[in-house]
Structure formats: structure tokens, C-alpha cells
Amino acid sequence: MALSTAAPRAFIQQQNLVEQVADYLTQAIIQQHFLPGERLSEVQLSRDLGVSRAPVREAARLLESRGLLISKPRRGFFVRALNAVELEDVFDLRLCLERHAIQRLAERYTPEAQCALKQQVEVLCEAAEGNDGTRRIEEDLQFHRLMLHYAGNERLLRAFNDLSHELRLCITLITKTHEAPETIATSHFKLLDALDSGRPEACREAIDYHIGVARDFVVKGVGETGE
Amino acid sequence: MALSTAAPRAFIQQQNLVEQVADYLTQAIIQQHFLPGERLSEVQLSRDLGVSRAPVREAARLLESRGLLISKPRRGFFVRALNAVELEDVFDLRLCLERHAIQRLAERYTPEAQCALKQQVEVLCEAAEGNDGTRRIEEDLQFHRLMLHYAGNERLLRAFNDLSHELRLCITLITKTHEAPETIATSHFKLLDALDSGRPEACREAIDYHIGVARDFVVKGVGETGE
DNA sequence: CTTTAAAAAACTGTCGACAGTCGGCAGTCG
DNA sequence: CGACTGCCGACTGTCGACAGTTTTTTAAAG
Numbered sequence: 001m002a003l004s005t006a007a008p009r010a011f012i013q014q015q016n017l018v019e020q021v022a023d024y025l026t027q028a029i030i031q032q033h034f035l036p037g038e039r040l041s042e043v044q045l046s047r048d049l050g051v052s053r054a055p056v057r058e059a060a061r062l063l064e065s066r067g068l069l070i071s072k073p074r075r076g077f078f079v080r081a082l083n084a085v086e087l088e089d090v091f092d093l094r095l096c097l098e099r100h101a102i103q104r105l106a107e108r109y110t111p112e113a114q115c116a117l118k119q120q121v122e123v124l125c126e127a128a129e130g131n132d133g134t135r136r137i138e139e140d141l142q143f144h145r146l147m148l149h150y151a152g153n154e155r156l157l158r159a160f161n162d163l164s165h166e167l168r169l170c171i172t173l174i175t176k177t178h179e180a181p182e183t184i185a186t187s188h189f190k191l192l193d194a195l196d197s198g199r200p201e202a203c204r205e206a207i208d209y210h211i212g213v214a215r216d217f218v219v220k221g222v223g224e225t226g227e
Numbered sequence: 228m229a230l231s232t233a234a235p236r237a238f239i240q241q242q243n244l245v246e247q248v249a250d251y252l253t254q255a256i257i258q259q260h261f262l263p264g265e266r267l268s269e270v271q272l273s274r275d276l277g278v279s280r281a282p283v284r285e286a287a288r289l290l291e292s293r294g295l296l297i298s299k300p301r302r303g304f305f306v307r308a309l310n311a312v313e314l315e316d317v318f319d320l321r322l323c324l325e326r327h328a329i330q331r332l333a334e335r336y337t338p339e340a341q342c343a344l345k346q347q348v349e350v351l352c353e354a355a356e357g358n359d360g361t362r363r364i365e366e367d368l369q370f371h372r373l374m375l376h377y378a379g380n381e382r383l384l385r386a387f388n389d390l391s392h393e394l395r396l397c398i399t400l401i402t403k404t405h406e407a408p409e410t411i412a413t414s415h416f417k418l419l420d421a422l423d424s425g426r427p428e429a430c431r432e433a434i435d436y437h438i439g440v441a442r443d444f445v446v447k448g449v450g451e452t453g454e
Numbered sequence: 455c456t457t458t459a460a461a462a463a464a465c466t467g468t469c470g471a472c473a474g475t476c477g478g479c480a481g482t483c484g
Numbered sequence: 485c486g487a488c489t490g491c492c493g494a495c496t497g498t499c500g501a502c503a504g505t506t507t508t509t510t511a512a513a514g
Contacts (some may be wrong), residue, residue, distance in 0.1 A: 052469045065292035096327035103339035155316035279499045
């Protein structure tokens, strides 16, 4: 239920303007149409999107709460620019959440969860072969959302979803480089193996390794492309 | 830095209406002036507060992102009502965050942090003697915020702050009962002792115990007062 | 007296407009 | 030639209003 962040609309174009604007802004930001630190003009956005400023303002507040924008009073909204230490903090929090989640999941690992996760890794691997970087990221995030979901704490999942917007922000910094498909595959299969083993230490090791790899990848990428 | 919620303005009473309304709503909710599940009318609120609906709407979106309100499209905003499992989830996430934080803190436990925490426990104990329930809660939260702060991950602190609004919501459910001052004192001193010992396992045990007590207290309180 | 349906009231979503404020630019003074 | 001051444009914060929808009230039928 709470899993479908990638909304199943498309058909019914009857969604709040606020959410539509929020989606547009989110996409525009993670696709670098707006650069980090750039200022967003309310009037120009409302002109471009053909809506009034009220929905734009409310959407901006939404993105602010998600950490994609920051507001300076009387100045407007700016695209969030993550520095090195904030980036470390994001991955440290991710580690915190996922360590907890995988422990909880190990305690209640059902065949259903096992099946769903395995299936999602397949999907992810398939996506990793392709060229669509956005889809690869989304399928990756979806795997982790599934993990959090089956851990049985919806609030934990929400915390991860909040964080995931910032994770996307991190990843946009390094769109140039590509993680090798086999790296992604093995990294996720290790998680499944650890869960299958049923040993909490193994799960912890696997998730530590997994997130460590992702963090190093981003940190390295940022170092190369130069902030 | 991120600790000073009470910003250095004070002179110029120039604060966004949005924030003023948000503060008002927050207070009104945790003081049970609006009951859980109750619907908030935008027009009535704007009438009562003497402002237009725009700031009210933006403030409501803010509180929604903090988990104090939920919005139903075309229906409006409702005060969040936590059920038993959501309540469990909140405390489980709190455990997740604080376990991680106290580990990080143990790795970098400076005399400055030690001093600040000790001082805050003193303040908390003093507050626990008094009758002001709200202040006791705020001083308690402030202690934990300090812990998270000195853990050195501002993003982790933000996650806790997000959660803290829901914690207040939990606690409002049980305003009737009071935790004994000595219980609060010993519970926090155990945390300090564990940190002083420098042993990670001791820290983990202490935080598990601490949050377990708080959770049981709330769960028990909710069970008694019904809902 | 209960149930259904239609009309009215109230409310949300959205819009355009006005006022106060901020940043930049030109003109002026030292 | 450089620093200060006042003006100008652009923008944010806030407001009142309109349209469509939901809820409530009212009325009629069974």
C-alpha cells in the first residue's frame, strides 16, 4: 500500500495540482534541470506550469520537508546542495535504518517476503543491464523499500522514504559514472543469502557491506566530478 | 548550531505567519484542544486566528509532514490519531535512531558532551519535580536531542526531531498519569553511566532499557485511558 | 417512523491582486 | 577613484473571491 511511491496514476489526470507540481519539481531537480543552490522563482514556475502561485508554494513546502529544497525567508526557495559531511550523514542514517530493518526482517522472514525480494532483485538486475539510469535507481530503491516494508514497521519505511529523496539527490551528483551490473547483482544477492541463513550477524555484515559500497561509490563519484 | 530552535531574533517580531500558525496548531494539538481524529476547518481557523486561508493551508501541510495532521483530498485536514501498532512503530523507530546515536556518541565522547548531558539531566530532574508536564517532556526531549547532536550526525537529529512530534502526540494520550521523578532521574543517569563506562554493549543495554520503559509507560497509559 | 432523494449550506482547491520587502543600479559625495 | 545613498524593479507574503465538491438539512415517499 504505502509502497507505491511511483504512483499508479497516469490514467486519471485528476490529482491535486500540489502533487503534480511536486512531482514535476522532484523530477526536474533529480534530472539536474535545476542545479543545486539555484533559486526557484514562484512566479516563473507558475507561469511555466500554467497554474497559480498557491499550488507552487505548497508544493515547494512539501519538497522542503523532504529535504530537496530549502527556504530562506523573503528570499524564496533554493535547490538543496549537499556538502560532503551532509552526504556522509545521509548514508550513516541510511545505515541506521536498514540495519534495524534487516534485523527485524530476519526475525519474521516469511516465504512471501523472500519471494518478493528475490523477484525484485531479478527486476533490478534486468534494469541494471539497460541504459535508463533513473529506472535502475528506482528499482534499487524499490528493493530497499520492500525490505523495510516486510520488516513490519511502516514508520520506519516512511523514514526511509523521506531519506530516499536525499539519496536521489546524492545520486544525481554522479550521473556520469555507472555502477557495473554484476556489482549491483552480487551486492543484493548477498543480502538475500544473509537473510536465508537466518543469522543476525550475517545480515548485519551484509547490509554494512552493501551500504558501504553505495556510499563509497557516491563519495568517489562526487570527488571525481568535483562537487 | 542546529540546537538553537529559539533563533536569535526575539527583538523583531517578524516571523512568518505560517510558522506562527504552525506553532499555534502544534500547541493546540498536544494540549488536546483538538482531539485526535477531529477535522480542522480552514475557514474557521483563519477566522479564529485573524489570517487568511493561505498561511493556514501552508502551516497544515507543514504539520502533515511532521505527522501531526493527515490530509484527505477534498475533505481537509484531520488530527492524527495513532493506533496501537503505529505507537509501537514510533517507539521502534526511536529505538533504531537512539541505538545508532549512542553508539556513535560512545565513539566520540568528549568532556564537552559529557558536561552538557550531565547538565541537562540536572535541568530535567528539576523540571520533573514541578507540575508543568509540558516542560518535563520538553526537557526530556532536549536531553535526547543533545545526545543525537553530540553523536555528530545532524541528519540523524533531524530524523529524531521529525519523530519527536509524534512522540509528543503519544504522550498527550496519557497526560493523566505522571512518571515518578526518581524513575526519570535514574533512567537518564544510567545512560550517562553507560557512556562513561565507554563500553558499547553497556550503552546499548542502557538505551534499550530507557526506551523500553518509556514505551511501556505510554502503552500502559493508553491501555488505561482507553482508545 | 424509516428511507430515499433533492436542495442548501459549508468547505476545499485554485486563482488573481495588492502591499511590503529585498537586491541591484545609478547618481552623488568625499 | 571608491564608498555611500536613494530609487527601481522583481519577488514574496498575504488576502479576498469564485467554482466545484462534499456534507448536512430538508422534504417527500413508502
